[in-house]
Amino acid sequence: MVRSITIAIVRTELIALRLDKLDTLLAGESPVGAQNSWSANMTTKRVEIYVEGWICSACENENLEHINGDNCGKCGKAYEDEKDHCFDNEKVVEFPAKWAICYDCQGEGTTYLGWAAKDQPAFTQEDFDYEGPDFYEDYMGGRYDAQCPACHGEGKVKEIDEKAVAKNPELKAHLNEHHEALRASAEIDAEMAAERRMGA
DSSP states (O other), X not given: OHHHHHHHHHHHHHHHHHHHHHHHHHTTOOTTOXXXXXXXXXXXXXXXXXXXXXXXXXXXXXXXXXXXXXXXXTTOOBOOTTTSEEEEEEEEEEEEEEEEEOTTTTTSSEEETTOOGGGOOOOOHHHHHHHOHHHHHHXXXXXXEEEOXXXXXXXXXXXXXXXXXXXXXXXXXXXHHXXXXXXXXXXXXXXXHHHHHTTO
């Protein structure tokens, strides 16, 4: 009973500390010290996306399939198989961005063993009882913590400012492509995780 009460108190204190951390981050201070302070000024995020398109044989304009379709965005010429060159490659797009609390470490700058959130174990009270009080104290004390892989210890990450992107048709089209790629990647990760659970 005493242990349960102690755990409840510690968890309450941790929640309070995290709320203070969020307030600090939103106020513009870094979670790893005042020397790493930052401002909320507009910034950008560079994202590598996969693009497909064709080069107009009439004006040599580069047309992206998901933006221009089958008509050249510069001269209006329709795409012709025999004349226009197709391409597909990776392209770095710079999106307007804003700072956000890191999703992996919740602004702490560290995670258990430096693992990403999706790889974190979910310890139960039974686990802590099995491992013993020393492990619990070390775990709660941060002995196993290492730099967060998502924010590299800063507690904050850049996320695409979708409201700003919406004002630019080309960037909006690129963002849609990026979202589709993320969804496809998430589906593959989910399938692989399911296979691992089944012992495949």
